[in-house]
Amino acid sequence: MENKHSLIADARREQIIKAAIVVLTEIGYLSTSLSKIANKANISTGLISYHFSGKEDLMRNTLIYLVEQERAFIKGKVEPKQTYMEKLMVFIEASLAYQGTNRAYNIALLEIVFNGRTPDNVPYYLAEINDEDELNVLLKGILYKGQEAKEFGDFDPIVIAIVIRGAISASLSLPKTEMSLEDYNEKIIKSVLKMLK
Amino acid sequence: MENKHSLIADARREQIIKAAIVVLTEIGYLSTSLSKIANKANISTGLISYHFSGKEDLMRNTLIYLVEQERAFIKGKVEPKQTYMEKLMVFIEASLAYQGTNRAYNIALLEIVFNGRTPDNVPYYLAEINDEDELNVLLKGILYKGQEAKEFGDFDPIVIAIVIRGAISASLSLPKTEMSLEDYNEKIIKSVLKMLK
DNA sequence: TTTTATTTTGATCGTTCAATCAGTTTTTAT
DNA sequence: ATAAAAACTGATTGAACGATCAAAATAAAA
Numbered sequence: 419m420e421n422k423h424s425l426i427a428d429a430r431r432e433q434i435i436k437a438a439i440v441v442l443t444e445i446g447y448l449s450t451s452l453s454k455i456a457n458k459a460n461i462s463t464g465l466i467s468y469h470f471s472g473k474e475d476l477m478r479n480t481l482i483y484l485v486e487q488e489r490a491f492i493k494g495k496v497e498p499k500q501t502y503m504e505k506l507m508v509f510i511e512a513s514l515a516y517q518g519t520n521r522a523y524n525i526a527l528l529e530i531v532f533n534g535r536t537p538d539n540v541p542y543y544l545a546e547i548n549d550e551d552e553l554n555v556l557l558k559g560i561l562y563k564g565q566e567a568k569e570f571g572d573f574d575p576i577v578i579a580i581v582i583r584g585a586i587s588a589s590l591s592l593p594k595t596e597m598s599l600e601d602y603n604e605k606i607i608k609s610v611l612k613m614l615k
Numbered sequence: 616m617e618n619k620h621s622l623i624a625d626a627r628r629e630q631i632i633k634a635a636i637v638v639l640t641e642i643g644y645l646s647t648s649l650s651k652i653a654n655k656a657n658i659s660t661g662l663i664s665y666h667f668s669g670k671e672d673l674m675r676n677t678l679i680y681l682v683e684q685e686r687a688f689i690k691g692k693v694e695p696k697q698t699y700m701e702k703l704m705v706f707i708e709a710s711l712a713y714q715g716t717n718r719a720y721n722i723a724l725l726e727i728v729f730n731g732r733t734p735d736n737v738p739y740y741l742a743e744i745n746d747e748d749e750l751n752v753l754l755k756g757i758l759y760k761g762q763e764a765k766e767f768g769d770f771d772p773i774v775i776a777i778v779i780r781g782a783i784s785a786s787l788s789l790p791k792t793e794m795s796l797e798d799y800n801e802k803i804i805k806s807v808l809k810m811l812k
Numbered sequence: 813t814t815t816t817a818t819t820t821t822g823a824t825c826g827t828t829c830a831a832t833c834a835g836t837t838t839t840t841a842t
Numbered sequence: 843a844t845a846a847a848a849a850c851t852g853a854t855t856g857a858a859c860g861a862t863c864a865a866a867a868t869a870a871a872a
Contacts, residue, residue: 424848446738448645448730451829462851467831469849528740532729533645541643543725546790576793577802584781593743596773605774609810624819648859659821664861666819 431469431479433459438480442526447533452476477534481542484527489552491516496556502564509557510610511603513586518599524590554579570614578613585610628666628676630656635677639723644730649673674731678739681724686749688713693753699761706754707807708800710783715796721787751776758811767811775810782807 437459441450452473456463470476495512499505517524531542561575585606592602634656638647649670653660667673692709696702714721728739758772782803789799 427849430849446730446732452831453829463830464832464852465850473830525741528729532725533643535643544722544788546788573806574802577799577806580785580789581778581782581803581806584785585778588777588781591741591743592777602774605771606778609770609774609778612809612812613806615809627819649861650859660860661822661862662820670860 427469430461430465432483434461434466434469434476435480435483438476439484439523439526442480442529443522447477447529450529474534477530481527481530481534484523484530485552487520487523488516488527492553493556496560502560502567502569505560506557506564506610507607509560510582510586510607513553514589514599514603514606517586517589521590528590554583557582564614573613578610581613582606582610624666627658627662629680631658631663631666631673632677632680635673636681636720636723639677639726640719644674644726647726671731674727678724678727678731681720681727682749684717684720685713685724689750690753693757699757699764699766702757703754703761703807704804706757707779707783707804710750711786711796711800711803714783714786718787725787751780754779761811770810775807778810779803779807 434455438450438455441455441458445454452466453463455476456466466476470479492509492512495508496505499508534542536542536545558575558579561570561573561578564570565572565575589599589602592599597605631652635647635652638652638655642651649663650660652673653663663673667676689706689709692705693702696705731739733739733742755772755776758767758770758775761767762769762772786796786799789796794802
């Protein structure tokens with residue numbers, strides 16, 4: 419049904435989304451307006467409404483775009499690895515690296531997650547989509563299969579997945595003076611390994 | 616300098632803050648307006664401006680109020696304990712319990728943290744106040760002193776503190792069907808103990 | 813009681829915003 | 843070359859908001 423691919427429209431939509439990401443990062447969701455996004459993209463305000471059904475729709479599509487970027491990056495690093503131990507370590511390393519090198523993307527994502535709402539008016543950050551979140555599924559899968567393959571010991575994959583993802587998220591507000599991302603990565607992996615015993 | 620205590624004014628300020636918490640939880644920061652808060656508190660809009668210098672000021676004071684509530688609750692549970700191991704376990708348990716029984720407060724806090732900004736226009740969630748955060752100081756202190764007292768093994772208290780607080784925060788979006796708070800508490804403590812070895 | 817200070821109201825002002833749409837330009841199809 | 847469709851502009855509209863303030867009500871002080 420969604421075959422209505424116009425290359426021009428697709429390129430324009432991506433341009434608008436990228437402008438939205440920049441504006442969100444610069445001034446936050448609260449101050450972000452369609453006219454500021456249009457200005458950043460050097461287009462008219464009406465054009466945004468032409469390509470998106472409204473501000474909510476633009477924000478939802480921007481969120482989808484941001485999630486997909488991160489997902490593709492991490493999945494691409496994890497898949498080639500053979501053992502589940504390697505997959506897990508690369509998952510953590512790639513997640514931290516992505517956050518470090520794409521800070522603007524992460525901030526924009528947070529701004530949307532904590533302000534945007536689903537069509538039922540439920541905040542994204544409270545919506546139970548987290549379960550279906552592909553990265554969560556990937557991580558839980560690694561942990562579970564690693565147990566089956568006797569690479570890991572006994573633990574609840576759901577809980578450990580939550581802990582690992584929490585540790586990754588926290589890297590955003592790492593006091594830069596105290597610890598580098600590399601140090602943090604090393605220490606997190608060390609701690610995680612203890613939990614897998 | 617701040618001795619200007621009028622009991623009437625203080626009570627009114629708290630009434631406004633509590634109304635703000637309810638509105639924030641119900642409709643989120645984005646949709647929260649002074650008139651909606653005034654309406655919830657059954658007062659006129661102008662009265663809010665009389666007691667607070669503006670919307671930002673009200674939100675900042677509401678954040679302070681919310682942080683203080685949680686801090687007092689947790690610190691009250693932790694302090695009576697003797698060993699650092701006990702203190703740590705109670706810290707986790709009390710944190711989870713507070714989040715479970717004060718969901719509205721937690722949601723309001725998140726709404727402000729992810730939308731409010733410091734006077735320098737830095738988002739709270741990116742401001743490096745996290746270090747100075749009293750609960751963080753408390754937790755890091757427990758871990759550090761527990762090491763000194765040979766109750767715990769070798770690890771970086773800063774990293775472990777981040778991991779533990781991340782796990783606590785994540786409880787907000789725990790899939791209720793999959794796991795109870797008690798289960799989660801038990802499993803988190805089990806995992807944390809492994810990390811302290 | 814009278815005066816003064818504090819507290820409260822509610823209407824109003826200027827601003828910002830999302831959305832709309834009539835009209836223009838550009839692209840595509842015939 | 844012509845017609846039709848798609849892409850785009852920018853001004854406008856109406857709603858919501860934060861802030862302000864003159865005036866009213868209440869409380870405190872004299």
